[in-house]
Amino acid sequence: MGGKMRVAVLGYGNIGKHAVDAVEFSPDMELAGIVELPERLQGPVPEVTGRKALAASIGELQRVDVALLCIPSRSVPGVAPPILARGIHTVDSYDIHGQLADLRRSLDQAARGGDAVAVTGAGWDPGTDSIVRCMFEFMAPRGITYTDFGPGMSMGHSVAARAVAGVADALAITIPAGAGIHRRMVYVRLRPGSDFEDVAGRIKQDPYFAHDETIVRQVEDVTALLDVGHGVSMERKGVSGVTHNQRLHFSMKINNPALTAQIMVASARAASRQKPGAYTLIEIPVIDFMFGEREAIIRERV
Amino acid sequence: MGGKMRVAVLGYGNIGKHAVDAVEFSPDMELAGIVELPERLQGPVPEVTGRKALAASIGELQRVDVALLCIPSRSVPGVAPPILARGIHTVDSYDIHGQLADLRRSLDQAARGGDAVAVTGAGWDPGTDSIVRCMFEFMAPRGITYTDFGPGMSMGHSVAARAVAGVADALAITIPAGAGIHRRMVYVRLRPGSDFEDVAGRIKQDPYFAHDETIVRQVEDVTALLDVGHGVSMERKGVSGVTHNQRLHFSMKINNPALTAQIMVASARAASRQKPGAYTLIEIPVIDFMFGEREAIIRERV
Numbered sequence: 001m002g003g004k005m006r007v008a009v010l011g012y013g014n015i016g017k018h019a020v021d022a023v024e025f026s027p028d029m030e031l032a033g034i035v036e037l038p039e040r041l042q043g044p045v046p047e048v049t050g051r052k053a054l055a056a057s058i059g060e061l062q063r064v065d066v067a068l069l070c071i072p073s074r075s076v077p078g079v080a081p082p083i084l085a086r087g088i089h090t091v092d093s094y095d096i097h098g099q100l101a102d103l104r105r106s107l108d109q110a111a112r113g114g115d116a117v118a119v120t121g122a123g124w125d126p127g128t129d130s131i132v133r134c135m136f137e138f139m140a141p142r143g144i145t146y147t148d149f150g151p152g153m154s155m156g157h158s159v160a161a162r163a164v165a166g167v168a169d170a171l172a173i174t175i176p177a178g179a180g181i182h183r184r185m186v187y188v189r190l191r192p193g194s195d196f197e198d199v200a201g202r203i204k205q206d207p208y209f210a211h212d213e214t215i216v217r218q219v220e221d222v223t224a225l226l227d228v229g230h231g232v233s234m235e236r237k238g239v240s241g242v243t244h245n246q247r248l249h250f251s252m253k254i255n256n257p258a259l260t261a262q263i264m265v266a267s268a269r270a271a272s273r274q275k276p277g278a279y280t281l282i283e284i285p286v287i288d289f290m291f292g293e294r295e296a297i298i299r300e301r302v
Numbered sequence: 303m304g305g306k307m308r309v310a311v312l313g314y315g316n317i318g319k320h321a322v323d324a325v326e327f328s329p330d331m332e333l334a335g336i337v338e339l340p341e342r343l344q345g346p347v348p349e350v351t352g353r354k355a356l357a358a359s360i361g362e363l364q365r366v367d368v369a370l371l372c373i374p375s376r377s378v379p380g381v382a383p384p385i386l387a388r389g390i391h392t393v394d395s396y397d398i399h400g401q402l403a404d405l406r407r408s409l410d411q412a413a414r415g416g417d418a419v420a421v422t423g424a425g426w427d428p429g430t431d432s433i434v435r436c437m438f439e440f441m442a443p444r445g446i447t448y449t450d451f452g453p454g455m456s457m458g459h460s461v462a463a464r465a466v467a468g469v470a471d472a473l474a475i476t477i478p479a480g481a482g483i484h485r486r487m488v489y490v491r492l493r494p495g496s497d498f499e500d501v502a503g504r505i506k507q508d509p510y511f512a513h514d515e516t517i518v519r520q521v522e523d524v525t526a527l528l529d530v531g532h533g534v535s536m537e538r539k540g541v542s543g544v545t546h547n548q549r550l551h552f553s554m555k556i557n558n559p560a561l562t563a564q565i566m567v568a569s570a571r572a573a574s575r576q577k578p579g580a581y582t583l584i585e586i587p588v589i590d591f592m593f594g595e596r597e598a599i600i601r602e603r604v
Contacts, residue, residue, distance in 0.1 A: 021543035025443065101601040121604055128437055130604040131588050132552075135430055137603070138568035138591040139561060141327065241323030241567075243560035250434075251551045258545035259441060265543075266440035280604045286433050287584040289440040299403040301439070302423055302432040302582045 006032040007268055008064045008088075010079070012041060014228070015093065016070035018261035023068075026265055028291055033061040064088050066268040070261070077103055080118060081110035089116050089271040091264045093123035095156075100126055100280065108278035118278040122267035123260045124252075125149070127281050129232060132250045134282050136236040140246040143238020148176035152230030152256060154184075160208035161186050166194030167203075169222040176233065177213070184214040189222050230256040266290070308334040309570055310366045310390075312381070314343060316530070317395065318372035320563035325370075328567055330593055335363040366390050368570040372563070379405055382420060383412035391418050391573040393566045395425035397458075402428055402582065410580035420580040424569035425562045426554075427451070429583050431534060434552045436584050438538040442548040445540020450478035454532030454558060456486075462510035463488050468496030469505075471524040478535065479515070486516040491524050532558040568592070 007029050009019045016034070023031050033053035055061050067083050069076055069092040076092045083090050084107065094103055100121045107118040121127055129147065136145050150173065157172030164170075173185040186203055190196060200216035203209055219225065233251040240246050252259075266289040267281070273288045290297055309331050311321045318336070325333050335355035357363050369385050371378055371394040378394045385392050386409065396405055402423045409420040423429055431449065438447050452475065459474030466472075470491045477485040488505055492498060502518035505511055521527065535553040542548050554561075568591040569583070575590045592599055 018543045018545065021545075025543060097604070100604055101597065104600065124441075126604045128441060131433070131437060133603050134588040134592055134599070135433060138588070138593075139426075139430060139564060141564070141593065240557065240560040240564035241320045241327060243320065243323075243557045246557065246561060247555040249551075249553045253549040255542065255545045255548065258542040259548060262441060262443070262542035280600055282589040282600070282604060283587045285585045285587050286436040286440070290436055291440075291443065295403065297436070298406065298582055298584070301435050302399070302402055302428045302584060 004028055004030045005268065005272055006030055006063050006065045007265070008032045008035060008058055008061055008067045009070055010035045010058065010067055011070035012036040013070060014257040015261050015264070016068075018258045019068050019070050019264055021258075022262045022265040026269070026291060028269065029265070032064045035061070035067075058083060058086075058088070066091060066271055068261075068264050068268060069093075070264070076120075077106065080107055084110040084114040084116045084118055087114050087116050089118065089268065091119045091122050091267045091271060093127070093260050093264055094121050095123055095126060097126060104278045104280060111278050112276050115276050117271040117274045117276060119267040119271045119274075119281070119284070120278055121280050122264050124254070124256075124263060125232060127260075127263055129234060129250075130280065130282050131286070132234055136234070136238070136248045136250075139248060140236060140238025140240050143236055143246070145234060145236040145238075146178070146180040148178060148180060148233045148235075149182060150174035150176045150231060153226070153228065157184060157186070157208050160206055161188065161203055164199060164202045164206060166191050166199040170203075171222045171225050182212055184209055184212050186214060186216045187219045187222055187225055188216060189219060228256045228258075230254060306330055306332045307570065307574055308332055308365050308367045309567070310334045310337060310360055310363050310369045311372055312337045312360065312369055313372035314338040315372060316559040317563050317566070318370075320560045321370050321372050321566055323560075324564045324567040328571070328593060330571065331567070334366045337363070337369075360385060360388075360390070368393060368573055370563075370566050370570060371395075372566070378422075379408065382409055386412040386416040386418045386420055389416050389418050391420065391570065393421045393424050393569045393573060395429065395562050395566055396423050397425055397428060399428060406580045406582060413580050414578050417578050419573040419576045419578060421569040421573050421576075421583070421586070422580055423582050424566050426556075426558075426565060427534060429562075429565055431536060431552075432582065432584050433588070434536055438536070438540070438550045438552075441550060442538060442540025442542050445538055445548070447536060447538040447540075448480070448482040450480060450482060450535045450537075451484060452476035452478045452533060455528070455530065459486060459488070459510050462508055463490065463505055466501060466504045466508060468493050468501040472505075473524045473527050484514055486511055486514050488516060488518045489521045489524055489527055490518060491521060530558045530560075532556060 066089040073094045080090045111118045154174045161170035168191045169189040171187045175183040231253040236248040270288040368391040382392045413420045456476045463472035470493045473489045475487040533555040538550040572590040
C-alpha cells in the first residue's frame with residue numbers, strides 16, 4: 001500500500017462517532033470525511049467540521065477507498081450496492097443473523113461488478129463471535145456451544161418495546177440466563193393515560209419478547225438508565241477425536257459501539273487485502289485485519 | 303472435492319494416536335496409513351494394523367493427500383520438505399515460537415516447489431491461541447494481552463530436566479502465576495547415589511528454568527504423576543478507538559494431545575483449500591478448517 005487508506009464514515013450516530021476515533025488512531029488510515037445529512041446531526045461535530053469534510057453524500061468526498069456504513073442494519077442492503085458500484089469498498093455491521101447469508105450473496109454480486117470488496121456482518125456478533133464459534137467447532141467438532149449475551153442494552157428489543165401502544169420511551173436489557181437462554185428486562189416510560197398492566201401485557205405478547213422470560217418495569221426517565229456497556233460469554237464442552245470434556249470459553253465485557261466501530265475499522269483494512277467480492281469475518285484470515293508488516297506479525301504474534 | 307481426503311499419520315506416539323481417532327471421526331477423510339518404524343512402536347497398534355496399512359515410510363502408502371507430522375518439533379524442518387516435494391500437503395504442530403517464522407519461509411519454498419501446501423504451527427499455541435491473540439489485538443489495538451499456560455505438563459521442560467546429571471526421570475509442570483508469569487514444578491526420580499540438593503541446584507540453573515520460579519520435588523515414581531490435561535487463559539485489557547477498559551478473555555481446559563491432533567486434522571482440511579505455499583493458522587480463514595458446505599456454515603454459524 002502506498003499512501004494511507006482513505007476512509008469515509010457514513011452515519012454519525014453512536015457507532016459513527018467511535019469509528020471516527022478508531023480511524024484517527026489507525027496509523028495506516030486517514031478520514032476522507034463524514035457523510036451525514038445536516039438535519040440528522042445530533043449536536044455539534046466537535047473538532048471534526050473544522051478540518052474534515054462533512055458531506056451530505058459520499059460523492060462529495062475526494063478519493064474514498066473504504067466506506068464504513070454506520071447506519072441501521074435494515075438500510076445496508078440499499079445503501080451498499082451503489083457505493084460498491086463506484087469501486088469503493090464497504091464495511092457494515094449488519095446484525096440480522098437470519099438474513100446475513102442472503103445479504104452477502106447480493107453484496108457479492110455488487111462488489112464484483114464494481115471491482116470492490118464488501119465486508120458484511122463486521123461487528124462482534126455476527127463478527128468476532130462468529131470467528132470464535134467456528135474455531136471452537138473445529139477444535140472440538142462434536143458438542144454444544146452456548147452463546148450468552150449481556151448484561152447489556154438490546155437495540156432491537158428497545159425499538160420493539162418503543163413501538164408498543166402506550167409506551168413513550170423504553171429500554172430493553174438482555175440478561176444472560178445461561179445455556180443460550182436470556183431474560184429481557186424492559187424499562188418503560190408510559191404515555192399519559194395509559195395503563196401499566198395493559199402495556200406490560202402487550203410487550204410480553206410482542207414477537208420480540210414472547211419466547212423469553214420478560215419483566216417490565218415502569219420508570220420516570222429511561223435516559224437515566226442508558227449505558228452502552230455489553231458483554232458475551234461463549235462456552236463449548238465438546239469432543240476432540242474420541243476425547244470428551246474439552247472445555248473452551250470466551251468472554252468479554254465491552255463498550256458496545258466502541259468495539260463494533262473498531263472491528264469495522266479493522267475490517268476496512270482487511271477489505272483492502274481481499275479479491276473483489278463479499279465476505280463475512282470467518283472468510284478472512286485474522287492477519288488481514290491487523291496493522292503491521294506480515295512477517296513481523298507472524299514472528300511476534302504467532 | 304470428489305472422494306474423501308486421504309490422510310497419513312506420521313509418528314504413532316501420543317499425538318499420532320489421537321490424530322488417527324480424529325481422522326476416523328471426520329466424515330470427509332479417510333486414513334491412508336500410519337507411518338512408524340516397527341522398532342519405535344510402543345505397544346500394539348490395536349484395531350489399526352488389521353485394517354490399516356502400517357508402513358515404515360510414506361512412499362509405501364497409496365495415494366496420500368495430506369501427511370500429519372506427529373513428530374518432535376525439531377524433526378519437522380527435515381521431514382516436511384521431501385514430502386511436500388512429492389506433492390503431498392503437510393501439517394505440523396511445530397511449537398518453537400522463536401523459529402516458526404523461519405520454518406514457514408523454508409516450508410513455503412518447498413511447498414511451492416511441490417505444488418503443495420504446508421500448514422505449520424498447527425496446534426493450540428502456536429495455533430488457535432495465535433488466532434485469538436490477533437483477534438484480541440484488532441478488537442482493542444492498544445493494550446496488553448497476557449497468555450497464562452497451565453496447569454499442565456511441559457514437554458520441553460520435562461525433557462530439559464531429564465537431561466540434568468543425576469536425574470533418572472523427570473516431569474515438569476507449568477503453573478500460571480498471572481500476567482504471563484509461570485512457576486515450574488519439577489518432579490524428579492534420582493539416579494542411585496546422586497544428591498537431591500545438587501540435582502535441584504543444577505535444574506534451577508538450566509536455561510529452561512533459570513528465568514522462572516522453579517520448585518523441585520523428589521518422587522519415587524514419575525509415571526504415577528502423568529496427566530496430559532492442560533489449559534491456558536488469555537486476557538486482554540485494551541482500547542478500542544479512544545475507549546479504554548475493553549476486557550477480552552479466552553480460556554480452556556483440555557486434553558493436550560487430543561486437542562493438538564484435532565487442530566492438525568482441521569488444518570489438513572484447510573490445507574486442501576489453500577494455494578501452494580506455507581501458512582500459519584492466522585493466515586487461513588477459519589471457515590476453511592471446518593467440515594461442511596460453505597454457504598450452510600455462513601447461514602448457521604455466523
